[in-house]
Amino acid sequence: MDDEQLIIERAKSDPEAFGILFERHYPAIFAYIHRRVGDWDAANDLTSEVFLKAFKGLWKYRWQGVPFSAWLFRIATNEVRMHFRKGTRPTLSLDQMSEECGFEPLDPASLEAEKLEAERKLKEYEDFLLVREKVLLLGLKYQDVIALRYFEQKSIKEIAEILHKREGTVKSLLSRGIAKLRALF
Amino acid sequence: MDEEKIVKKLESLKCPELQSPLHQQRLKLVLTNARRSSWIGLVCVAFPSLFLFGVLLKYGFHLDLPFFTALEEKMAQIDRSALHFLSPVVMAGAPLAALMLNLLAIMHFHFDKTRAEFQFSVKLRIVNLLIIAACLVILAMLFVHAVAESGHPQ
Numbered sequence: 001m002d003d004e005q006l007i008i009e010r011a012k013s014d015p016e017a018f019g020i021l022f023e024r025h026y027p028a029i030f031a032y033i034h035r036r037v038g039d040w041d042a043a044n045d046l047t048s049e050v051f052l053k054a055f056k057g058l059w060k061y062r063w064q065g066v067p068f069s070a071w072l073f074r075i076a077t078n079e080v081r082m083h084f085r086k087g088t089r090p091t092l093s094l095d096q097m098s099e100e101c102g103f104e105p106l107d108p109a110s111l112e113a114e115k116l117e118a119e120r121k122l123k124e125y126e127d128f129l130l131v132r133e134k135v136l137l138l139g140l141k142y143q144d145v146i147a148l149r150y151f152e153q154k155s156i157k158e159i160a161e162i163l164h165k166r167e168g169t170v171k172s173l174l175s176r177g178i179a180k181l182r183a184l185f
Numbered sequence: 186m187d188e189e190k191i192v193k194k195l196e197s198l199k200c201p202e203l204q205s206p207l208h209q210q211r212l213k214l215v216l217t218n219a220r221r222s223s224w225i226g227l228v229c230v231a232f233p234s235l236f237l238f239g240v241l242l243k244y245g246f247h248l249d250l251p252f253f254t255a256l257e258e259k260m261a262q263i264d265r266s267a268l269h270f271l272s273p274v275v276m277a278g279a280p281l282a283a284l285m286l287n288l289l290a291i292m293h294f295h296f297d298k299t300r301a302e303f304q305f306s307v308k309l310r311i312v313n314l315l316i317i318a319a320c321l322v323i324l325a326m327l328f329v330h331a332v333a334e335s336g337h338p339q
Contacts, residue, residue: 015216015217015218016217018216018217019213019216019217022212022213022216022217023213026209026212026213027204027209030203030204030205030208030209031201031202031203031204034201034203035200035201040205043205044205044208047205047208047212048208048212051212051216052216055216094208094211094212094215106207106208106211110207111207111208114205114206114207114208118203118205121201121203122201122203124201125199125200125201127194127198127199128198128199128200128201131194131195131198146195149195150195150196150198151198151200178188178191178192178195179188181191182187182188182191185191
């Protein structure tokens with residue numbers, strides 16, 4: 001059993017151990033969701049939802065060759081799909097959750113400053129924004145594979161683990177997705 | 186644009202690496218503190234519940250469990266020792282603390298100045314509600330016991 005597996009086992013009964021997993025994986029999950037949805041507030045809400053679901057459903061997680069990060073990416077991908085399909089935000093915001101735990105809400109001025117700075121930085125990535133705009137016109141199954149392969153630099157094997165599909169299916173989706181994307185440029 | 190070019194474009198794409206430290210910090214705090222009130226509540230009501238369940242079995246249903254008899258004797262010993270304050274703390278203080286903690290976790294008060302309205306809401310969280318119910322039962326049983334004992338001729 002490696003270090004991460006031990007922490008996962010501990011995290012099933014100890015929220016502090018879940019905190020360690022959270023610190024390790026939050027940056028990648030937040031960045032992935034933000035690159036997919038392109039909206040700061042939605043990325044915050046969806047990331048909260050992903051970790052809340054992971055926290056509540058950790059007892060279901062079994063180490064069967066699928067890394068924990070792939071499991072988190074799978075939850076994140078499902079949340080992103082739901083966001084695109086329904087166009088709604090998760091029902092439970094971080095403010096509500098903070099309130100339930102007895103914490104004061106975050107200072108709106110600091111949050112706004114962080115968001116404005118992020119939006120300013122995002123505008124510097126013109127090529128990415130253009131590609132993302134075109135990718136968003138594709139079906140969700142193509143968006144998933146293209147985003148994971150080229151935005152997240154995941155291998156075919158990793159994408160297959162995340163999407164719970166065969167490697168051959170992923171390759172075929174990727175190839176068809178690229179062909180569809182080509183037609184949009 | 187041909188397929189080779191588009192693949193090259195995708196492979197060399199520079200992606201933003203944005204982070205939200207404020208959100209990260211707060212979310213971690215919320216997740217690592219979640220369920221704390223219910224866990225503390227469960228610990229606080231566990232012993233009094235067990236004891237009162239034993240009392241109910243022994244005096245209500247006349248089922249004498251050896252474990253409970255030993256526990257009862259141990260508690261009587263403690264009551265006669267210098268640690269006699271322990272029984273009320275464990276039997277009444279702990280459920281009372283659990284009751285307060287869990288009530289605070291689900292109740293929300295808010296005064297809206299603009300509407301001159303006082304708003305009060307209760308969240309329907311099953312674990313907290315069950316602990317509150319258990320605390321109320323324990324405290325009610327202790328109250329009835331105390332009233333019965335005070336009216337009983339010495």
